[in-house]
Amino acid sequence: MEKELIEDYVFHRDFTKQYPIITHGQGIYLYAEDGKRYIDACSGAVAANLGHGVEEIANAMAQQAKKAAFVHTMRFETDVLFELAEKIAKLSPSSMNKVYFTSGGSEANESALKLARQFHKDAGRSEKHIVIGRWQSYHGNTYGSLSAGGDIKRRHMYTPNLLNFSHIHSPNCKRCPYQRELAECESKKNWSCVSNLEILILELGPESISAFIAEPIVGSQLGAVSPPSAYFKEVRKICDKYNILLIVDEVMTGFGRTGKDFGIQHFGITPDIITFGKGVSAGYAPLAGMIVHDRVIEGLMHNSKGKFVHGYTYSGHPVSVAAGLSVLKIYERDLILTNVQETGHYLKQKLLDLKKICPIIFDIRGEGLLMGIELAIDGEKGTAFPSKIQASERINTIAMNLGAVFYPGSGSINGHEGDHFLIAPPLNVTKAEIDEIVGILEKSLQIFIKEIKEANSYETAK
Template identity: 40%
Template sequence: MTKIEISVEELRDLDKKHFFHPTSPLQQQQEQGAAFVFTEGKGIYLHDITGKRVIDGMSSLWNVNVGHGREELGKVAMEQMSKLAFSSSFATFSNEPAIRLAAKLAQIAPGDLSATFFTSGGSEANDTAYKLVRHYWLLKGQSERKKIISRTKSYHGVSMGATSATGLKAFRDFTSSLAPDFLYVDHFSSESLRALIEAEGPETIAAFIAEPVQGAGGVHVAPENYFKEVQEICDDYDILFITDEVITGFGRTGRYFAMEHYGVSPDMMCFAKGVTSGYAQLGGVMISEKIYKEFTQLSVGTLLHGYTYSGHPMACAVALKNLEIIEQEHLIENAEKRGQELLAGLEWTQKERKIIGKVKGLGLMCGIEIVKDKQTGEGFETPLSPSIVTEAAKQGLICRSVVLDGQDIVVFSPPLSITKEEIANLIHILNESIRVVETSALQNHLSNI
């Protein structure tokens, strides 16, 4: 089949007319068109249709852990698709890549997480976790245990259950009807968790879910001992503890899984994104050996939950190769080292620029707060992080703005393959981008006094 040549303008027009973009300002897309039309990626870089090259400072959506353009992943996908592209996992049917990946995950996961329920992505993984914990309590004869507690500033996805669990209010306000029995506690307070459990009644709580580091909510790293306290509380009240490692898993924070930093082992763990580095759609929920045994012993008949692409052979084959690359190229160790350099670079930028408040992060997952007053932490009336992101893109760096729940934060999450020199270049572009926005903002501020 001959490929029909199409101009940049024609592509942009088709994009406006036919591509309903996710998580995008739709009016802006219609007025200005796509910010980038990417055509190629290599390492930490993306190239758009005009020839512009930018640093992918977000690993696209926190997920291209091994970097762009890994031909070995494409080769594995082609080989698996040529042999067995798809087969169902329903009715106990199975395939070798799914079996091997489930075994590999059991080997590398924290604690006694030993069995995996595969999904197509992170939102499905979260919804699956909520359904499984509620079904678990039904099997145990405790049907009143159905409430799920999550944290403020949390993000767990956009399917109905995942949206309802998300602590960022703007996502919940998007729909007129949320799923019931979701509750929220302060994201840094274990005391508030215990107080809510007591107020609601422990016998009504099915599970507590938390991201080890809150990503889309602004890169919030929990206080020391927070998760140990949380696990103790869950144990005290016989409540299941779920960790959402969709963003933080597979080396992002300098450990295979971020909960390893805290010495805590959950009952269930959601994952996606970095398991394939975005080269194929895959996610899942890992379950502890104890709970999996109870499921198999107590279940009667068919488990009525599953997705068409659960255990997709090609996606699982890509995941296995992706994990091999992460290990062979020591990308987890690199994430820890480069993460320290990124944090140091951001702290240097903080000293150089007047509008940077707190700097925070863990591994290659960092953020900076934008403030008008460093002493008080007071922010600008109109958030500046979107302008910084726009200016950075002009200068060759993709990063992300978080303005939800009154925040004004710029976040970064580059591929784990990034080098020391590339970190330095990222910091240089960022500093210059903030300088441009800062100069304009301060001039406007002075003119209004």
């Protein structure tokens, strides 16, 4: 049936939907013009990490806009740029000391892919151009970042235009794509999700591979799935063996979200490039970028006359950078990391309790305040809901009616099947607010279960 076009001038995300109009926000709450209140239980898109209405950040941005709203980094720089870069570098591994700014996470990953290419080409390794990414990982929606990512649904429309990059499976031990058991992998010290990286490198020829890119904990695509604890150490060894740059995408996991400054700190390795976004400005301004290892910068100095052939008009935009600086000061002053560790533990416990009484929860996972819930018709066995039902979307719609927003996702089993969602409230959330979030989640799940029972058929449950 043809849907009616809503009469306004906005190119909406979905022209068939009518979205609530938000007039203002305060803390974890968003308020719509019809008076309805929503708990932002996913910080927008896991970005609004300090919640809404923080005047201190708004004032920092306004002050910078009054002083110098824009300068082009081809000609000028600003004091806030130096201050923020230093703060970020000091949170990073000690050998990563240069920070490049972009507006969004997709641009950050584009920059990293291009830097990897230039790093090799200028050193005489000009065949190195292929990036290896992972299925069911997301790195952005521009052609390069989409080519590196492995979200089948987002890629499908554009497949003919995508770059000739290659992919291996993301580790997902509860549903291992290689049908292996973690205990067996650990005892044999042989993980298929790692060995397949080396097999692919050898097949394509190490001389053609520039970089491997991975999220430390897979966010939107898998719903907060962590790899086996040895995964990144083994991947690091392989990248070193074949002179392949390791890019870790921390756009979602960076700046405290998982209970550490960067998600990769859970795994004890140093990447060559870390990309970041979202939490760096807590959603107050478009800001993202990459942190680059000294050896890559040395390569740039030696082989490229110190110049990266790349750049955006809004790289290092002073107002965005001022927002980031204010946000990082708040993270530090308000001991946000400690709050994430404490409330993250509390949230996980509450979700595990919910799993005990909710028959359609298959798995609770995640670190800090990046929690994932995987749903299944049968929570014990893990049988997936038919994708037609759009279970996670439906539960989120129910939750929105009840006044909370989650981050629904699907395709966690094989790119098509599997429903999950992220619970990722602002990092300054309180335990009382978590009680409120889990209360609405529980009610939403109950309503959904009732709906599918009443429909008595998964086909009509929608």
